[in-house]
Amino acid sequence: MTTSTTRRVAVVSAGLRQPSSTRLLADRLAEAAGRQFAARDVDVDLRVIELREYAHDLTNHLLSGFPSPTLGAAIEAVTTSDGLIAVSPIFTASYSGLFKTFFDVVEADALEGMPVLLGATGGTERHSLALEHAMRPLFTYLHAIVVPTAVYAATADWGAETGGDGDGAGAPTGLTRRIERGVREFADLVAVRPPRQAADPFAVPTPFEQLLAEN
């Protein structure tokens, strides 16, 4: 089998309103990622998952233990991707409950080794560290590979492009610059890896002799 030059990237957005600034940020990240992959001669197959559409199915999954067909397809789109862009609004010092619920119903080891670019939106810049103290640990727990730059967009960021972002690199700074930086780190990680093989427990089970021997 020859190595494919296509990479699948899932974009999960947990915004609740329509239109949603969280979705707006997710789209900016996805679009920038597309350009970065193109620059590396890698085709990208983007799959956008708007969690709002699955809110009821997610609750049903929590209660019944299995996903509806549409939610099952969304989960599979994420777990079979080569990289993930995950964006949540920040509520009460952390990611939204909808965002957490989605990753709660994804199998614990399904994101292992998957490059993840984090994004978050909020009313003011003061919530930006939620990316570092809440979102990053969540994906570290899942053994995903979280890129160093996470992208936060406060309401004010949708205006001026010259605001300081404290990275010491001087002007021009702002949202676009952070998006480009995060996406570059993300694309570097995804592009150098072979397409990810999602583990299929039904394909090759652990042989029973081994299960017996491990005891």
Add this chain to the structure above:
Amino acid sequence: MQFGIFTVGDVTTDPTTGRTPTEHERIKATVAIAKKAEEVGLDVFATGEHHNPPFIASGPTTTLAYIGAQTERIILSTATTLITTTDPVLIAENYAKLQHLTDGRVDLMMGRGNTGPVYPWFGKDIRDGIALAVENYALLHRLWREDVVDWQGRFRTPLQGFTSVPRPLDGVPPFVWHGSIRSPEIAEQAAYYGDGFFHNNIFWPMSHTKQMVALYRRRFEHYGHGAADTAIVGLGGQVFMRPNSQDAVREFRPYFDVAPVYGHGPSLEEFTEQTPLTVGSPQQVIDRYAAMRDDVGHYQRQLFLMDHAGLPLDIVLEQIEILGTEVVPVLRREMATGRPAHIPDAPTHASLVEAAGGGRDTTVHAVDDVTGRVADAAEASR
């Protein structure tokens, strides 16, 4: 093809009357349900095993022995026997005893149990669930097949020169099904031993059940027990029926909506679409279940969950009546249609004895240290 019912023995308030049955009523109801299942011509009655409220299904061999004494023909099974937290030595002894008392009308369905706190109550840890199922069953398998067992493992006191008594009836252990909803390791275990694989099915979309059964069939062949389509498969199901399907939906909905296991989640309509739950006319049940073999291949056993969610006993008995008289006779014919001759039936005690070349008394006589008499081993007592 065998048809039957399985119960989990939940004590649940009837949401239409607000009345909660007592444990005593539910225990007696279990017996009435089993007797009704035999009366209407079903093949199997299976009871779960739980050791915590709201269930009354502890002590399954006591329940099954009592039912066995009052029935003639129906196969008594478990759904499931907890191979993780129950000592395999006790399983070997209790079920062999039950097998003798019921003249072989016993088989077992192994399961792990999924309530975390139950494990430590029996000195175990749920994180060892798979390892316990593997080790304990390996020991149980030997205890029924070897008269004298020396054994050492991780989870239980070692055994030296141990003989599990009574020995299995006619020298043939009860047939074992391994039940699992989502663990490939258990499908693999069933395949390794050439035992049956039961997929509970009732809370899952068929796409999932299908994958588990396909894995078991493939590995059954891999381990040399025969072609994949001859592997022994069982499925669970659940139905509620009235002659008019709208009546069935209207009557069942209040039970569904607040049921402990699936209430407050997907709507009845979503749940019936996504899982095998069928609420409607007997014909709808026939159509839905006759189609199951399109997904999992020709299979050997279909069990239905009938008494749950607070349904009162009289309605449950009525449902079993409809199942036994209107649904199963038609399903038997449907399932036989186009079934290739090489597909086996579910093993029974009689068929296992026949396969073993006839029954034999395997009584083990011990050394009597008073008289010094040394009795002969199994082969001498033929």
